Amino acid sequence: xxxxxxxxxxxxxxxxxxxxxxxxxxxxxxxxxxxxxxxxxxxxxxxxxxxxxxxxxxxxxxxxxxxxxxxxxxxxxxxxxxxxxxxxxxxxxxxxxxxxxxxxxxxxxxxxxxxxxxxxxxxxxxxxxxxxxxxxxxxxxxxxxxxxxxxxxxxxxxxxxxxxxxxxxxxxxxxxxxxxxxxxxxxxxxxxxxxxxxxxxxxxxxxxxxxxxxxxxxxxxxxxxxxxxxxxxxxxxxxxxxxxxxxxxxxxxxxxxxxxxxxxxxxxxxxxxxxxxxxxxxxxxxxxxxxxxxxxxxxxxxxxxxxxxxxxxxxxxxxxxxxxxxxxxxxxxxxxxxxxxxxxxxxxxxxxxxxxxxxxxxxxxxxxxxxxxxxxxxxxxxxxxxxxxxxxxxxxxxxxxxxxxxxxxxxxxxxxxxxxxxxxxxxx
Amino acid sequence: xxxxxxxxxxxxxxxxxxxxxxxxxxxxxxxxxxxxxxxxxxxxxxxxxxxxxxxxxxxxxxxxxxxxxxxxxxxxxxxxxxxxxxxxxxxxxxxxxxxxxxxxxxxxxxxxxxxxxxxxxxxxxxxxxxxxxxxxxxxxxxxxxxxxxxxxxxxxxxxxxxxxxxxxxxxxxxxxxxxxxxxxxxxxxxxxxxxxxxxxxxxxxxxxxxxxxxxxxxxxxxxxxxxxxxxxxxxxxxxxxxxxxxxxxxxxxxxxxxxxxxxxxxxxxxxxxxxxxxxxxxxxxxxxxxxxxxxxxxxxxxxxxxxxxxxxxxxxxxxxxxxxxxxxxxxxx
Numbered sequence: 001x002x003x004x005x006x007x008x009x010x011x012x013x014x015x016x017x018x019x020x021x022x023x024x025x026x027x028x029x030x031x032x033x034x035x036x037x038x039x040x041x042x043x044x045x046x047x048x049x050x051x052x053x054x055x056x057x058x059x060x061x062x063x064x065x066x067x068x069x070x071x072x073x074x075x076x077x078x079x080x081x082x083x084x085x086x087x088x089x090x091x092x093x094x095x096x097x098x099x100x101x102x103x104x105x106x107x108x109x110x111x112x113x114x115x116x117x118x119x120x121x122x123x124x125x126x127x128x129x130x131x132x133x134x135x136x137x138x139x140x141x142x143x144x145x146x147x148x149x150x151x152x153x154x155x156x157x158x159x160x161x162x163x164x165x166x167x168x169x170x171x172x173x174x175x176x177x178x179x180x181x182x183x184x185x186x187x188x189x190x191x192x193x194x195x196x197x198x199x200x201x202x203x204x205x206x207x208x209x210x211x212x213x214x215x216x217x218x219x220x221x222x223x224x225x226x227x228x229x230x231x232x233x234x235x236x237x238x239x240x241x242x243x244x245x246x247x248x249x250x251x252x253x254x255x256x257x258x259x260x261x262x263x264x265x266x267x268x269x270x271x272x273x274x275x276x277x278x279x280x281x282x283x284x285x286x287x288x289x290x291x292x293x294x295x296x297x298x299x300x301x302x303x304x305x306x307x308x309x310x311x312x313x314x315x316x317x318x319x320x321x322x323x324x325x326x327x328x329x330x331x332x333x334x335x336x337x338x339x340x341x342x343x344x345x346x347x348x349x350x351x352x353x354x355x356x357x358x359x360x361x362x363x364x365x366x367x368x369x370x371x372x373x374x375x376x377x378x379x380x381x382x383x384x385x386x387x388x389x390x391x392x393x394x395x396x397x398x399x400x401x402x403x404x405x406x407x408x409x410x411x412x413x414x415x416x417x418x419x420x421x422x423x424x425x426x427x428x
Numbered sequence: 429x430x431x432x433x434x435x436x437x438x439x440x441x442x443x444x445x446x447x448x449x450x451x452x453x454x455x456x457x458x459x460x461x462x463x464x465x466x467x468x469x470x471x472x473x474x475x476x477x478x479x480x481x482x483x484x485x486x487x488x489x490x491x492x493x494x495x496x497x498x499x500x501x502x503x504x505x506x507x508x509x510x511x512x513x514x515x516x517x518x519x520x521x522x523x524x525x526x527x528x529x530x531x532x533x534x535x536x537x538x539x540x541x542x543x544x545x546x547x548x549x550x551x552x553x554x555x556x557x558x559x560x561x562x563x564x565x566x567x568x569x570x571x572x573x574x575x576x577x578x579x580x581x582x583x584x585x586x587x588x589x590x591x592x593x594x595x596x597x598x599x600x601x602x603x604x605x606x607x608x609x610x611x612x613x614x615x616x617x618x619x620x621x622x623x624x625x626x627x628x629x630x631x632x633x634x635x636x637x638x639x640x641x642x643x644x645x646x647x648x649x650x651x652x653x654x655x656x657x658x659x660x661x662x663x664x665x666x667x668x669x670x671x672x673x674x675x676x677x678x679x680x681x682x683x684x685x686x687x688x689x690x691x692x693x694x695x696x697x698x699x700x701x702x703x704x705x706x707x708x709x710x711x712x713x714x715x716x717x718x719x720x721x722x723x724x725x726x727x728x729x730x731x732x733x734x735x736x737x738x739x740x741x742x743x744x745x746x747x748x749x750x751x752x753x754x755x756x757x758x759x760x761x
Contacts, residue, residue: 132719134716154719
């Protein structure tokens with residue numbers, strides 16, 4: 001018996017709303033099938049299943065908002081009997097089989113809660129920040145962001161000591177340390193933090209905007225709090241790359257032409273394949289190499305906000321495939337129809353702000369990734385070659401990288417590798 | 429030459445005997461009754477010598493019927509006497525539970541205060557002496573459930589010596605639980621003093637965690653605190669002393685200072701005094717807590733006879749130390 005869980009579609013998601021089921025009990029599904037549509041605070045995401053089987057029960061009704069890790073549906077092996085008797089006698093009265101389609105009564109929240117006994121709530125709990133009541137109170141008083149602290153208490157809970165040790169707290173305590181009153185007597189001398197956690201169920205567009213702003217804010221704050229960024233930049237001569245592209249595009253139909261941005265993505269993907277320390281995740285104080293080069297492509301959304309879905313195996317795609325992939329991603333991102341694997345898989349993000357006319361971008365790393373590559377505008381700039389000044393089309397590539405996972409030395413090698421790839425565009 | 433002469437040391441057993449003797453001398457309405465308290469000197473030797481000194485009118489052996497002699501004690505108290513009733517163990521007081529709950533705890537209320545019941549019922553509690561599954565339990569939590577009773581758990585020589593007098597003076601029925609492992613505990617003879625029967629006591633001051641214990645678990649908590657001190661963890665030990673009504677103030681004050689609590693209770697965990705204390709901490713000091721309240725209780729089995737199994741079933745200082753270590757930042761949970 002398998003379980004289909006509310007997935008984490010990015011480091012900033014701790015709950016999601018199940019909008020639509022695309023399957024019903026009895027349907028046969030295989031790995032990769034889209035089985036549900038889930039609304040994160042950022043977008044509506046088509047969620048894939050990672051197991052073959054037959055849908056047994058749907059446990060969460062459309063419209064319900066549940067924490068990441070909640071069991072949404074159960075699966076049985078193909079050919080196995082449908083659940084005649086529910087998994088445990090205790091669950092029998094409270095977990096009837098649910099036939100959802102067409103006007104069936106939706107599952108109510110209490111039933112859903114009973115389906116998951118307290119012992120198994122660990123997976124959502126793993127995504128919820130564990131904070132002791134005392135620490136939570138202290139964090140509020142000191143205006144310390146709990147998301148930026150890692151806990152050292154029982155089962156990783158944040159304790160008072162963790163809050164007091166945090167840089168934000170130390171900064172505040174410094175001027176008043178001599179007169180710091182004992183915690184027990186404090187009745188919040190500081191104004192309460194002005195931004196309460198926004199309730200997320202957002203259907204209205206404006207609410208969605210707010211929720212997305214909040215989610216981006218929380219994630220970026222966490223990134224800047226936790227990740228010791230270092231930044232490098234390199235100006236790259238694109239003259240040979242662009243002339244090669246010009247020639248090869250001549251052979252393509254107009255709608256199939258490859259844009260320089262695809263060339264840049266491809267160069268980064270190839271460089272990342274050769275330098276895996278830039279391609280992966282920093283989790284639990286250790287680096288984990290990405291399972292492939294899945295480039296997160298930063299896409300700005302029309303109403304504001306930002307999303308960076310994955311272009312899977314970008315290092316193994318041809319330029320034409322990359323171009324098609326990017327167009328498809330951008331379209332679907334803006335239509336709010338991305339897939340779950342695209343949300344959770346990126347191993348290295350690329351942001352290209354050239355179209356916005358800026359020269360370079362110092363990016364903020366998307367946790368738990370360890371690097372972000374930025375490109376500014378391709379412009380004609382003065383360029384010295386062999387003692388002579390000429391004018392060449394160049395782009396400034398930047399790297400923001402996690403100093404826990406790599407050092408400036410390898411970061412420098414990486415940017416130079418991107419440069420080398422762009423000097424041999426025919427190999428991309 | 430020892431600087432400590434024998435007269436300055438006293439056992440817990442001797443302290444209780446002295447307390448009873450003093451009460452018998454002070455008030456002619458006081459008498460002691462129970463199984464084997466006279467000729468045999470008490471099942472645990474507490475009343476040895478008292479029959480010879482005070483005679484069979486005041487040191488009364490009873491038949492083996494807890495219901496009858498506890499009931500007789502309650503009746504005597506209604507009639508103006510100040511009886512001290514000894515029940516061999518808390519397990520056997522179950523035979524007298526009807527008398528304790530339906531009569532002792534209620535008659536004062538139901539008579540509109542016309543009949544105070546100033547009876548004192550002493551009983552042995554706890555494990556550790558290899559007397560197995562019918563003589564070893566800690567059922568204080570059950571009795572602490574009953575309004576109208578006052579429950580005392582002396583854990584020190586001084587409390588054993590001086591809690592009896594205020595208990596006899598109290599117009600309510602008072603139950604005194606004497607832990608079987610404490611009888612041979614020896615300590616300095618306490619100075620002539622009185623003690624209250626309202627407050628918990630801090631037996632060791634500390635800043636990092638509060639260990640809440642009573643009766644037989646007080647030495648366990650102190651042992652754990654010593655071991656924790658070697659790790660630089662400064663544990664406070666609270667001896668509850670009075671199990672009903674609980675001294676909430678002392679518990680909450682301590683937890684407010686230390687922000688962490690471990691409750692030791694030789695009773696079974698489910699529905700225990702430890703459960704009650706944890707709930708009160710949650711109700712009154714939730715926002716002071718820096719970690720969930722932990723409990724170290726007896727294993728939920730009838731107390732085993734075999735020594736190693738009995739030891740394993742009882743609250744142990746190693747378990748307390750492990751709980752505290754985890755609380756203070758082990759992430760092994």
